[in-house]
Amino acid sequence: MSAPDLSHRFREISLKLIAPDGTPLTDGPVTVEQTRHAFGFGNIGFDFVELLGGPPQSDRGASRVFGGADTDRAVPLLDAWLDLFDSVTLPFYWRGFEPQPGRPDTARLLTTARWFADRGVRVKGHPLVWHTLAPRWLQERTDAEVEATIRDRIVREVTAFTGVIDLWDAINEAVILPVFTAEDNAVTRLAQAKGRVGMVRLAFETAREANPSARLVLNDFDLSTDYERLIEECLDAGVRIDALGLQTHMHQGFRGEENIWNILERFARFGLPLQLTETTLLSGDLMPAEIVDLNDYVVDSWPSTPEGEARQADELVRHYRTVVAHPAVESLTYWGLTDEGSWLGAPSGLLRSDASPKPAYGALRGLIRGDWWHAPQALRPDADGRVRVRGFAGDYRVTASQGSAHFSVPSAADGSTVETRLRG
Numbered sequence: 001m002s003a004p005d006l007s008h009r010f011r012e013i014s015l016k017l018i019a020p021d022g023t024p025l026t027d028g029p030v031t032v033e034q035t036r037h038a039f040g041f042g043n044i045g046f047d048f049v050e051l052l053g054g055p056p057q058s059d060r061g062a063s064r065v066f067g068g069a070d071t072d073r074a075v076p077l078l079d080a081w082l083d084l085f086d087s088v089t090l091p092f093y094w095r096g097f098e099p100q101p102g103r104p105d106t107a108r109l110l111t112t113a114r115w116f117a118d119r120g121v122r123v124k125g126h127p128l129v130w131h132t133l134a135p136r137w138l139q140e141r142t143d144a145e146v147e148a149t150i151r152d153r154i155v156r157e158v159t160a161f162t163g164v165i166d167l168w169d170a171i172n173e174a175v176i177l178p179v180f181t182a183e184d185n186a187v188t189r190l191a192q193a194k195g196r197v198g199m200v201r202l203a204f205e206t207a208r209e210a211n212p213s214a215r216l217v218l219n220d221f222d223l224s225t226d227y228e229r230l231i232e233e234c235l236d237a238g239v240r241i242d243a244l245g246l247q248t249h250m251h252q253g254f255r256g257e258e259n260i261w262n263i264l265e266r267f268a269r270f271g272l273p274l275q276l277t278e279t280t281l282l283s284g285d286l287m288p289a290e291i292v293d294l295n296d297y298v299v300d301s302w303p304s305t306p307e308g309e310a311r312q313a314d315e316l317v318r319h320y321r322t323v324v325a326h327p328a329v330e331s332l333t334y335w336g337l338t339d340e341g342s343w344l345g346a347p348s349g350l351l352r353s354d355a356s357p358k359p360a361y362g363a364l365r366g367l368i369r370g371d372w373w374h375a376p377q378a379l380r381p382d383a384d385g386r387v388r389v390r391g392f393a394g395d396y397r398v399t400a401s402q403g404s405a406h407f408s409v410p411s412a413a414d415g416s417t418v419e420t421r422l423r424g
Contacts, residue, residue, distance in 0.1 A: 054108055
C-alpha cells in the first residue's frame, strides 16, 4: 500500500480580521495558533473518575486514590493525557454505574465530564445498552419490565448529561448480543425476543427522544459481514444512525495498513462517519493467534519489553496515518493511557505501569502535536485585514495587540474566507 495521503485534512483559508471598533485590522503582526483538531484524537478517561469526581458512594470518607496510586501520581498522568488528546470516553457500564436500583453514579460522572468539557475536550458516554456488565438485579424482572427499565435508564442518563455529553455509544456489540453465552443476563434474554434490529431501534429511538441533538453511535468489535448486514437491516428499518463505531483491539498483532484500509472502505460505503472507537497495540508479547475470544487469554504477568515498545511505536504511527488518511473517519480513540489497569492486563498503554512514557507516546505526540498541528505563527495582515492560514482542520485562536478571537479552519471548502472580530 502506498503512503497514506493526508492532504485533505489540511485546509487553507483567508482569515479576515476585524478590530474591536469594526474596522479591518491592518496592524501586525498577529499570532495564529491551533487549539483543537476537527478530527477527534481520543482516549478513555475511566481512571480519572475517582480523582475528579470523588470515590464511589459506598466509599465516601475514604481517601481518594487513582488506579492504585495517590493523587500526586494521578495529576501528572492527567497532564500527560491532556497534552495529547482532545476527546474522552467515559464509562457508563450499567452494573457499576447503578449497582443498586435507583442509585446511579450520576454525580461523579457528571463532575468528571464537566471537568473535561470545561477544558475543551469532547466527551462521549460508553455505552447506553450492552449485555456485558448488565446489572444482576435486572435478571429478576420480566422481559417487559427489562425493556421498560432499559428505556428509563437511557432517558435518565441522556437527559442528565445533555449539554455535557451529547455523543453516546447507543448500543454496544449488538451482533453477538442475542447469542451471547459467557454469562446469563437480562439484556441478551430481551434481545432473543426482540431481535438485533429491535434492540438497536430501542436504544437509538429512546436516546433520540431524550435528546434530539445527541449524536448516537452503533459500536461493535465484530467487523465481519455480520455487522455490515446488521447496519443494512437497521438503515432499511428506518433507524437513524449518526456514526458507525469500529473496534480495533490488536492484542494479536497489528493488522497492517492494507487490512485496516480495507475495513474502512467496507464500512464507508454506508455514507456514515466512522469512529475507530477502541484501539490497542501491544508493547510486549502478542496474544496467540488461536485465541478466538480475547477475554479467554489469562497470564500471570504480561510485561512491556524494549523490543515490543519499539514495535508498538512503529505500528501506532502506521495505524494512525492510515486511519487519519481515510476521509470517512472522524475520530480515533486509543483504549488506555498506561499499562496500570489496562484491559486484560496487556501492555497496551502509551505509558508504562510506573507512568514513564514509552516510545509510542512520543511517536504519537510527534504526529498529533507535531506534523498535524499548527504551531503559533506570526503573520502580518494585508491592507484589507486578511491573512492566509493553512493548517489541519480544527479550532484556532488569533491574538493581536487589540485583542484575540477564536475561529475554525473548516474540514471542507478549501480557500474559503473566514471573518472574525477581535475582542479586547
